Amino acid sequence: MWHLIGIDKDGARHHWNEAKTKEEAEILLEKAVPALNKARSNYISELIEAKDEHENIQRLPKEQRPLYYDYLGWKMQGFYIDHFILEYKEGY
Secondary structure (H helix, E strand, O other), X not given: OEEEEEEEXXXXXXXXXXXXXXXXXXXXXXXXXXXXXXXXXXXXXXHHHHHHHHHHHHXXXXXHOOOOOHHHHHHHOOOOXXXXXXXXXXXX
């Protein structure tokens, strides 16, 4: 099975989709960036605000940083994916 994986700049991986054949997977890969950009366009101001907040929080000493804030939620959902790759794995 072919898997479409989104990779953040820090190396975090997000399983995006899967396909039975390489041809199907390549079509998914072609559509991934436009689909991500479309999703981002609905939340652009929130994403920018969260990124700014993240940069400010990173300046704090580690013991003063909150455990969770908006940027982390957007990041976990894959909104900060940098690029996509295809991987083949037997089974799931």
